[in-house]
Amino acid sequence: MDRPNIPLNALRAFEAAARHLTLSKAAVELCVTQAALSHQIRNLEDRLGVALFRRVPRGLVLTEEGAALAPVLTRSLDAIGNTLDRFSGGRYHEALHVGVVGTFATGWLIPRLADFEAAHPEVDLRVFTNNNRVSIPAEGLDLAIRFGDGSWHGLDAWRIMDAPLTPMCAPSLALSVISPQDLNKHRLLRSYRAGEWEGWFAGLGLICPPLRGPILDSSVALADMASQGRGVALLPAALLTHWERTGRLVRPFDHSVAMGSYWLTRLQSRPETAGMRSFRRWLQQALFCDEGTGGLPA
Structure with a gap:
């Protein structure tokens, strides 16, 4: 009809x-x-x-x-x-909603947002931080940067950064941590991801001491607690260079453990828009430039 x-x-x-x-x-x-x-x-x-x-x-x-x-x-x-x-200045502006795990947001993305805005004024970027537990469709996101192994059902994933975890603590506490065995005398701060400290000690051929105390769901929260001298945390040091440079945290050991990487993800069922493609390519290019200069800039 x-x-x-x-x-x-x-x-x-x-x-x-x-x-x-x-x-x-x-x-x-x-x-x-x-x-x-x-x-x-x-x-x-x-x-x-x-x-x-x-x-x-x-x-x-x-x-x-x-x-x-x-x-x-x-x-x-x-x-x-x-x-x-969204039409302004003779062009169409696409709103792009990106969920970002807090550590990556504060340690890498936020300091570079001005670079993305300058390169892509047609994209209105909206960043939503989270603790890595995120649902793209339920939260109305276009993309999500998250930590893990890159295997999430129904999602396309691009690896953007490896993030080995290294013990970090306040400078005052580090004075009493000369060898890995000295960690037995201090609280080992825990994240909600199981097996991190066990994996770190196993890499040295040591047994992990008993783990006690609260479990936190954010590496940023763990870093803050460690900077107060309340324990030693396993953290992605590459994203905490500002904390080291300002003397809030130090690394008593170089040994690290790989528990995952940071990935850019999107729903497989949703076609990639121009804004999503611009952000993905900018992200990959910016990270490539960082690697070319010897890692993330301080």
């Missing part, structure tokens, strides 16, 4: 009236007379062959057909408005 050819003005008139449930307020919003608005709505009802409103003493009430149409029109007109708002 052929769909009726309906003018956009008639749809806008009905949508505004459906929100306000009075013709007077809807007419003011659209800057038209109440008579013109009423005419547009009658035109829409004639083309659809149904009544969309019932008049009551205090205004309007949606009919069953009107109640079915109104929310669809509101969502559609909002989407059109949001898209049109």
Whole structure:
């Protein structure tokens, strides 16, 4: 069956009236007379062959057909408005929602956001930090940078940085940590990922001492706790160079353990947009340049 050819003005008139449930307020919003608005709505009802409103003493009430149409029109007109708002300065601006595990956000991405903005002014980047437990579809994200082995169901993943974990602690505590066995005298701070300290000690042929104390879900939180002298933490030192440079943390040993890498991920079911592609390529190029200069800059 052929769909009726309906003018956009008639749809806008009905949508505004459906929100306000009075013709007077809807007419003011659209800057038209109440008579013109009423005419547009009658035109829409004639083309659809149904009544969309019932008049009551205090205004309007949606009919069953009107109640079915109104929310669809509101969502559609909002989407059109949001898209049109992204046109500025002769170009289209794409909003890009990126979830980032907190350590990578503070240790690498945030200091470089100005570089991305300068290279891609057409992308409005929106960063949402997390503790690595993230659901791209549930949180409305386009991309997510996360830590792990790169194997996540339904996701494409690009490895962007290896991140071996190294013991780090406050300078005052490091004075009493000369050998790995000295760690037995101090609290070993734990993340929610099991097996990290066990793996570090196993790499030295040693048995991990009993682990006690709170479990934290963020490397940034672990770093802060360690900087206060409250224990030794296994941390991705490559992302904490600022903490070392300012003397908040030191590395008593060079030995590290590899428990995963940082990955850029996106849903396999969603096509890559221009903004997503720009961010991925910029990220890969920036990390390549860092490696070419001997690692992440301080």
